[in-house]
Amino acid sequence: MNISENGLTWQIYSDIRKYANMQEYQKKDIVEALKNTLYSVVIYENENPVAIGRVIGDGRIAFFIKDVVVHPSYRKKNIGKIVVNSLLDYIESVSCENPYIGLMAMPNTEEFYEEFGFIKRPNELFGAGMICVERKNDKFK
Known part of the structure; x- marks a missing residue:
């Protein structure tokens, strides 16, 4: 396995997200x-992005x-941890003190991110995270 920093191409992005x-x-x-x-990582096994x-x-x-x-064949092998640690290391290297670091977890991945200190929302301190999946102009008038 090797890590490529800032080598994410449109093709790899498209293929792996599937x-x-x-x-x-x-x-x-x-x-x-x-x-x-700002920063990306691709983990390769031989020449194959995983x-x-x-x-x-x-x-x-x-x-x-x-x-x-992470490609399904490579899950549960700590590769996701390598990816997230690389991303957090980058953030730590460029951020101010106490930066805001957010993410939207896919279903059933919340516990994975909790290992890195992420918390679920809503909770007693923070409201629910929200996204806009479809903007309807009449709602903004």
Whole structure:
């Protein structure tokens, strides 16, 4: 296994995300998104990419961990931990003190992220995390 920093290509991104049943995007959208990625990792076994992850955000205060996916044949082998630790190491190297680090866990992966100190929301301190999956213009008038 070897780790490639900032070597995530649109093709690897598209191919690996399919293993997690994630939303598919057009090549042009992936290319643009990857241009704006702060940091990414690809884990290879020989020449084959088996896991990915990336960080997006403002590069100092706010960071969001995205697209952490491990090929099904390589799960439960600590590869996901290598990905997340690499992403968190990057964040620690560039962030201010006490940065905001967020993520949206896929179903049934919450316990995995709790090992790194992430907490479930809502709780007594924080409201529910929210996403907008479809914007309806009439709701914003």
